[in-house]
Amino acid sequence: MLWIRIDAMNTLVLIDGNSLMYRAYYATAYSGNLMKTSTGIFTNALYGFVNMMNKVLDDYNHTHMLVAFDAGKTTFRHEFLESYKDGRKPMPDEMRSQINLIKKYLDLLGVKRLELATYEADDIIGTLSTQAKGDNFDKVHIITGDKDLLQMVDEKTIVHITRKGVTDIESFDEAAVFAKYEVSPQQIVDLKGLMGDPSDNLPGIPGVGEKTAIKLLKQFTTVENLVAHTDELKGKMREKVEANVEQAILCKRMATIHKEVPLPLTFDDLRYEGPHVEELMAFFKEMEFNAFLKKIKMEESKESKPQLPIRIIQSEQELDQLTYQDSAIHVEVFEENYHRGTILGIAVVNQEEAYYAPFELAKKSEAFLSFLSCSTYKKSIFDVKRSRVALMWEGLPLEGVDFDLLLATYILNPTNGSREFKKVVMHYDYDGVSYDEEVYGKGAKRAVAAPEKVARYAIDIATAVFKLKNQILEQLREQGQLELFEEMEMPLADVLATMEFNGMALDLNGLEEMGETLKSRLVALESSIFEQAGMSFNINSPKQLGEVLFEKLSLPVIKKTKTGYSTNADVLEKLCDEHPIIHLIMEYRTLSKLYSTYIEGLKKACYDDGKVHTIFNQALTQTGRLSSVEPNLQNIPIRLEEGRMIRKAFVPSQEGWLILGADYSQIELRILAHISNTESLIEAFKQGDDIHKKTAMDVFKVSEEEMTSDLRRSAKAINFGIIYGMSAFGLSENLNITQKEAKKYIDHYLETYSGIHQYMEDIVKEAKYNGYVSTLFNRRRYIPELTQKNYAIRQFGERTAMNAPIQGTAADIIKKAMIDVSRMMQEKKVQSRLLLQVHDELIFEVPENELELMIELVTKTMEDVVELKVPLKADYSYGPTWYDAK
DNA sequence: ACGGGCTGCAA
DNA sequence: TATTGCAGCCCGT
Numbered sequence: 003m004l005w006i007r008i009d010a011m012n013t014l015v016l017i018d019g020n021s022l023m024y025r026a027y028y029a030t031a032y033s034g035n036l037m038k039t040s041t042g043i044f045t046n047a048l049y050g051f052v053n054m055m056n057k058v059l060d061d062y063n064h065t066h067m068l069v070a071f072d073a074g075k076t077t078f079r080h081e082f083l084e085s086y087k088d089g090r091k092p093m094p095d096e097m098r099s100q101i102n103l104i105k106k107y108l109d110l111l112g113v114k115r116l117e118l119a120t121y122e123a124d125d126i127i128g129t130l131s132t133q134a135k136g137d138n139f140d141k142v143h144i145i146t147g148d149k150d151l152l153q154m155v156d157e158k159t160i161v162h163i164t165r166k167g168v169t170d171i172e173s174f175d176e177a178a179v180f181a182k183y184e185v186s187p188q189q190i191v192d193l194k195g196l197m198g199d200p201s202d203n204l205p206g207i208p209g210v211g212e213k214t215a216i217k218l219l220k221q222f223t224t225v226e227n228l229v230a231h232t233d234e235l236k237g238k239m240r241e242k243v244e245a246n247v248e249q250a251i252l253c254k255r256m257a258t259i260h261k262e263v264p265l266p267l268t269f270d271d272l273r274y275e276g277p278h279v280e281e282l283m284a285f286f287k288e289m290e291f292n293a294f295l296k297k298i299k300m301e302e303s304k305e306s307k308p309q310l311p312i313r314i315i316q317s318e319q320e321l322d323q324l325t326y327q328d329s330a331i332h333v334e335v336f337e338e339n340y341h342r343g344t345i346l347g348i349a350v351v352n353q354e355e356a357y358y359a360p361f362e363l364a365k366k367s368e369a370f371l372s373f374l375s376c377s378t379y380k381k382s383i384f385d386v387k388r389s390r391v392a393l394m395w396e397g398l399p400l401e402g403v404d405f406d407l408l409l410a411t412y413i414l415n416p417t418n419g420s421r422e423f424k425k426v427v428m429h430y431d432y433d434g435v436s437y438d439e440e441v442y443g444k445g446a447k448r449a450v451a452a453p454e455k456v457a458r459y460a461i462d463i464a465t466a467v468f469k470l471k472n473q474i475l476e477q478l479r480e481q482g483q484l485e486l487f488e489e490m491e492m493p494l495a496d497v498l499a500t501m502e503f504n505g506m507a508l509d510l511n512g513l514e515e516m517g518e519t520l521k522s523r524l525v526a527l528e529s530s531i532f533e534q535a536g537m538s539f540n541i542n543s544p545k546q547l548g549e550v551l552f553e554k555l556s557l558p559v560i561k562k563t564k565t566g567y568s569t570n571a572d573v574l575e576k577l578c579d580e581h582p583i584i585h586l587i588m589e590y591r592t593l594s595k596l597y598s599t600y601i602e603g604l605k606k607a608c609y610d611d612g613k614v615h616t617i618f619n620q621a622l623t624q625t626g627r628l629s630s631v632e633p634n635l636q637n638i639p640i641r642l643e644e645g646r647m648i649r650k651a652f653v654p655s656q657e658g659w660l661i662l663g664a665d666y667s668q669i670e671l672r673i674l675a676h677i678s679n680t681e682s683l684i685e686a687f688k689q690g691d692d693i694h695k696k697t698a699m700d701v702f703k704v705s706e707e708e709m710t711s712d713l714r715r716s717a718k719a720i721n722f723g724i725i726y727g728m729s730a731f732g733l734s735e736n737l738n739i740t741q742k743e744a745k746k747y748i749d750h751y752l753e754t755y756s757g758i759h760q761y762m763e764d765i766v767k768e769a770k771y772n773g774y775v776s777t778l779f780n781r782r783r784y785i786p787e788l789t790q791k792n793y794a795i796r797q798f799g800e801r802t803a804m805n806a807p808i809q810g811t812a813a814d815i816i817k818k819a820m821i822d823v824s825r826m827m828q829e830k831k832v833q834s835r836l837l838l839q840v841h842d843e844l845i846f847e848v849p850e851n852e853l854e855l856m857i858e859l860v861t862k863t864m865e866d867v868v869e870l871k872v873p874l875k876a877d878y879s880y881g882p883t884w885y886d887a888k
Numbered sequence: 889a890c891g892g893g894c895t896g897c898a899a
Numbered sequence: 900t901a902t903t904g905c906a907g908c909c910c911g912t
Contacts, residue, residue, distance in 0.1 A: 445889060543909055544894055563894070570895060595896060598907055623903060627899085634905045637898035645897080670899095726901040736901075794900080805902050809899095813903095841899040841903085 011313050012139045013454075014272065015064040016127045017055075018146035019071040019115065023104060025147045025164050026050025027097045036096055039290045047100040048107060052294055054145075054164075055111065057171075062143045063454035065311060066272040068130065069108055069115040070123035078120050079256055085203050086256065103289070110282040114272050121263050124150055128259035130272075131159055137269060140316055145171075150194070150257055155179050155187035173452075184216050195225045195254025206253050207246040214239075225254045313357040314457045321359055321367035327352050330382040330468035331374075333389035333400075334460040336442070336450050338421075339632055340392045341502070341615045346450065348374075349460035351468045358457035365396065377402035382467050384408050384423055386492075387620060390499040407467045409491040410474045412621035413483050415784060419621035427466050430473070435462040483780050486814075490779065491620065494817050497824045497836070498618045498628075505613030506635070506837045506847075507655040508604060509883075516647060517601040520593050527590045534583035541590055544569050557581055592644065600639065600648045607633040613655065618839070625806050626781045626813035627841060636840045638884075649885035654847040660880050662834075662853065663887040664860045665843030667875040668693055669812045670725050673778075676870040677807065678761035687872040694718040700754045701747065720751055724758065725808055727801030762804050769803035777810035778868070779818075815874070816842060819864045826859050845884065853880065 027047035037046035058064075079086045108115050116126055128151075131142045135158050142159040144151050155161050155174055162171045179187050196215035198206025210218070222228035229247050232240055243250070279298065286295045315321055329352035337343030345361040348370075364370050373379055375398070382405040383389055390400045411426050412419040418429050424437050441459045442448050450456070478484045532538040535554065539546045548567030551557045557580050561568040571591070577584045607614050619629045630636045638652070639645025654661055671693055675683035686696045695709060698717035716737055723733045734744035752759040766788075769775045774784040783806040787799030820839060827834060834852050838845040844864070848856045857878055864876040879887045 540909080542895095542907090545909075565893065568894085591896080595907080599897075599905095603906075619904095625903060627903060629904050631905065634898085637896090637905065639897060641898085665899095723901055726903095728901045730900090732901040734900095741900095797900085801901070809902065812899095843899085 011311055012065045012134075013063055013141045013143070014130070014134045014139050014269075015058060015062050015067045015143045015145065016130055017058065017067070017069040018123045018127060018144070018148060018151065019069040019104070019108075020123050021147040022054055022145070022164065023047055023051060023097070023101070026054065027094075027100070039288075043103075043289075044096045044099055045103070045289050045291075047097055048103045048289065049291065051104050052107065052291065055108075055113070056294075056297070058145060061452040061455055063312060063314070063458065064143070064274055066134075066139070066269060067113050067274045068126075068272050069113055070126035070130075071105075071115060071117040072122045073117040073119050076120070077122055078260070079122075082252060083256055087202050107282075107285065110285055111277045112275055114267070116265075116267065118263065118265075121260060124148065125260035125263045126265070127151060128154055128261045129263040129265060132261045134269070135159070139269075140314075150190070150199075150259065152179055152183075153187050153190040153257075153259060185219050189219055189223070191254050191258045192219055192223075192225045194257035195250045196228075198253055199257065202256070205246075205249055207242055207250050209242050218243075225250050312454075312457055312461050313355070314453065315357055315359040315363055318363050318367040318370075321363060321370040324357075324369065326369070326373040326379055327354075328380040330464045330471070331389075332384060332460045332464040332467065333392060334456055334463075335388060335392045339617065340388045341395065341609070341617070343392060344450075345392050345396065346456050347453070347460060349457070349464040351461065351464040356461050356465060358461050360453060360457075365398065371398060375399040375401050380404050382407070382471050384426075384463060384467050385421065387495045387499045387502075387618075388421075390496070391503050394499065394503045404488075404492070405467075405471055405475070406492060406495060407470060407474065408621050409495060410478060410487055413487050413491060413781065414474065414477055414481070415782070416621075416624045416626070417784065419619075419623075421621075423463050423466070427470065430470055432466055432470060435459070435466055481780075481782070483782070486780050490814065490817055490821070493821045495620060497820050498620060500824075501836055501838070502615055502617060504835050504837065505609070505611065505615040505655075506845075507613050507653050508608050509651045509653045510605065510608060510612065513601055513605060513648075513651040516651070517597065517605075520597045520601060524590065524593050524597060527586055527593070531583060531586045531590060534581070534586065541587065542594065547587070551577070551581075551583075555581055555583065592642070596639070596645055596648065600645070604633055604648075604651065616838075623813075624783055624802075626777065626810040626817075628813075628817075628839060630838075635838050640888075646885060650883045652884035653882070656847070656849070659847050659849050660853060660882060661884050661887045662846040662848050662856055662860070662878060662880040663843055663884070664846075664857075664864060664876050664878040666812070666816065666864065667877050669815065669842050669874065670808050671721055672870065672872045672874065673808050673811045673815075674725065674758065674761075675872050677778075677811075678755070678757040679871065680755050680757035683755065684872050687875075690875075694721060697721055697751075701750045716747070720747055723748075724751065725805060727762075727804035729797075729801075765807065766800050766803045769799070775803050775807050777807050777814050779811070779814040781810050781814060783810065812842060815867050816844070816864075819867045820844065822867060823860055823863045826863055830855065830859065832856065832859075845887070848880070 027050070029050050036044050037049055038044045105115060117123070118126060127144055131144060131154050134142050135156070140158065144154060144159065144161045146161065147164045149163060151161050152174055155176055157176065161174045163174065165172055174182070176187060179185070179190070183190070183193065185193055193215050194206070196206050196210050196218060197212055218228055222231060228243065229251065232244050235243055283295060283298055286298070329350045332349040334346045334349070335343040336346050347358055347360040348364050349358045350356070359370060374393070379402050381403045383403050384407045386403045386406040386409070393400045408419070408421070408426065411429065415429070418426055420426055422438060424435050427435065436459060441451050441455055475484070478487050528541065531541060535550050537550070537554070539550055541547060545566055547569050551569065552559050552567050557577055559567055560573045560576050571588065574584050574588050604614065609615060614633055614635065616630045616635045617632055619631065622629050639648055652661070671683070672687055675687060682700065683693070686693060694714050694717045697720065698704065698709060698713040699706065701717060701720065702713055704713065719733065719736050723736070728748065730741045730745040730748060733748065734741045737744065765775060769785050770788050773786070774782045776782050783802070785799045785802050787795050787802065790796055790799070816839065820836065823844065824836060827836070832852050832855065834846055834848040834856050836844060836846055844860065846856060846860065861876040861878055865874045867874065881887050
């Protein structure tokens with residue numbers, strides 16, 4: 003059972019009703035045609051107002067709320083200055099008619115409102131916010147379009163000023179006021195006293211504008227002090243000030259908000275209890291606000307239970323005084339890429355409490371930081387690597403994480419792997435958390451949300467982790483996957499975190515040079531291509547290229563795609579002899595790929611530290627492999643020399659170090675030999691034979707002497723095909739032979755290695771029976787395709803069943819190798835670092851004096867990861883750059 | 889601005 | 900109509 007302590011966390015929201023009504027009206031009125039109902043009632047101000055209120059209700063985690071209105075035409079201010087607010091245009095009738103609609107709306111919404119005869123809305127707000135601070139409120143939010151209220155800002159009070167429109171808001175705490183106006187909130191009235199305010203018909207000191215006023219306040223702090231020391235001013239300035247002393251003091255007084263208005267209500271009256279749903283819906287219907295109507299209906303259906311208030315930590319002292327214990331935590335990082343992202347805050351949920359600590363406070367609290375770094379406090383988390391790396395960039399360690407919901411659910415079912423928290427927990431029927439998009443928005447509109455909103459989201463996530471943990475662990479145990487989770491994925495996350503954080507150094511100058519060379523070659527190629535084509539066009543557009551080749555130049559169409567002619571490399575290959583333009587295009591394609599993806603792409607991904615910090619996705623692939631993004635360092639060219647040169651730009655981060663690469667030799671075929679128990683292949687591996695040659699001899703029935711490189715190449719293709727669950731068609735495409743020949747090859751192969759044939763049949767049966775296949779380390783892949791009616795889909799399921807255990811076991815083995823190697827490196831206290839994993843190889847940077855040790859340590863550890871019927875073999879190579887480690 | 893399609897790079 | 904990925908570019912919406 004989870005108990006969340008409900009602290010006396012009160013948040014008061016005060017709204018300047020008149021100000022927002024004006025904003026709402028004019029924001030939609032400038033176009034000329036005002037929104038109205040079919041019966042002719044003007045509703046544009048109401049509409050804007052509702053929009054505004056919806057945003058307020060979403061954003062501020064309020065417990066109490068009030069909307070203040072101005073009442074009569076005369077206020078106490080008119081006693082001092084009769085001309086106050088003279089010269090204002092009268093309120094348009096179209097707006098006036100909406101005042102009562104807005105008031106009715108607020109009543110139905112359940113929000114208190116107040117207007118007083120001789121006071122303005124500002125004064126009501128000023129009085130309430132002042133009282134609230136002494137009365138058990140932790141936070142006061144004031145929402146207005148009027149900058150006067152900025153004078154109320156203090157450590158507990160934030161003023162939100164509407165900018166253009168109604169929902170675009172600028173928030174001011176003390177620092178923000180200072181940043182924008184260069185004065186403290188208290189000085190806002192002095193500023194106004196000096197500058198005046200034309201909209202209230204306050205003159206101030208004529209000739210003094212914002213700039214001068216700020217300058218004077220920097221020197222004299224207040225109007226009174228300025229008045230007392232006018233002798234320190236010179237020339238015209240002194241004349242201007244002295245001539246208007248009284249006016250300045252009066253204007254300041256006029257602008258000063260009255261904080262002791264007698265009020266006919268208590269805070270209890272302001273408690274927000276929610277809307278009168280039925281009546282509000284009827285009202286929206288009457289106003290023809292269909293979008294709002296729909297919104298209520300949606301909220302009604304999904305929110306049957308009200309949200310509990312949440313606790314947001316307000317000071318570092320509060321954090322220092324907490325007692326810490328095993329908890330679920332969530333580190334909220336804004337931005338998909340956590341290397342560049344900002345930590346907004348950290349939520350903590352345990353048996354007794356649930357709270358959210360804004361990161362600015364959290365990082366200053368010693369008690370909280372030692373909670374994070376202490377491994378005796380056990381933490382549950384979602385995506386530990388993300389949290390850990392983000393904290394590493396802040397120089398903060400995170401230890402003691404023994405449960406990662408992302409990794410656990412990924413193991414239970416790899417299709418669950420998603421960084422979208424809600425999607426993951428939905429698989430476990432958990433519904434108590436929003437989509438990331440609902441919190442931050444999407445696309446161009448994506449932005450950091452209000453702290454209350456973020457806090458809610460973060461606490462919801464931590465709560466879900468806390469609640470789901472035992473259920474998920476139990477399921478892992480039942481399925482025999484606990485060890486895979488605890489001994490493989492969890493420790494691997496820490497290894498990966500360090501790799502990502504360390505990053506890999508780039509030789510940017512080298513990259514730049516290669517780029518220049520490529521660019522000039524591309525320019526030359528482009529003009530040759532245009533010349534050959536007799537026209538210029540976009541070579542990068544398959545559509546335009548297709549038209550040039552197959553219409554303008556009338557070359558034979560080899561293949562079509564869904565949308566037109568295929569112009570891929572295979573097609574171009576076949577057209578090579580038809581026209582001299584083809585080889586130019588092929589070269590153009592190769593070079594422009596290198597230029598845009600690898601030269602420009604890598605440059606863009608390079609950080610200020612001269613390194614690329616990739617992110618390994620540990621919970622994505624269906625087979626258990628890792629993937630790599632921003633940049634993808636698992637597909638850097640190697641096969642063609644021109645592309646391979648890119649690798650010269652990957653260098654050690656320190657002078658005199660080397661890049662060391664170690665890769666498993668034929669790991670997938672070894673695994674296949676092991677699982678299928680194919681004696682002759684096992685023997686061949688034991689003896690260290692060339693396995694493709696061996697396959698060629700067995701399948702094509704030739705002796706060692708009769709072996710040709712062509713036969714070996716064919717055998718290699720068959721071996722690859724076997725791993726992927728090939729078809730005759732696939733092999734024929736690959737080897738450019740007929741399907742009939744391909745079929746013959748495959749039959750021969752399966753006859754020769756009957757164990758493999760048996761394995762292929764058994765694994766498909768097993769998959770159909772269980773619904774999933776497993777790797778040697780109990781990783782699962784579910785294959786629902788096998789139950790489908792569609793033949794092609796079922797075929798795909800069968801290939802998946804054959805391939806997943808092989809690819810997956812290989813992934814398991816290298817993951818374990820990474821953990822073992824990292825532990826060995828810590829034991830030996832080497833400086834060398836693991837940088838990358840590329841599916842069957844590990845890349846390190848090593849100081850020269852550790853080279854020998856590392857070669858021995860790495861290859862030995864990789865080979866000893868697991869004992870199979872075949873030996874594992876790791877090869878290595880090294881050099882000054884990744885290019886040389888071949 | 890987003891997303892689908894095509895293309896090509898890796899193991 | 901061979902497995903697993905990521906990303907750039909084009910182009911329609």
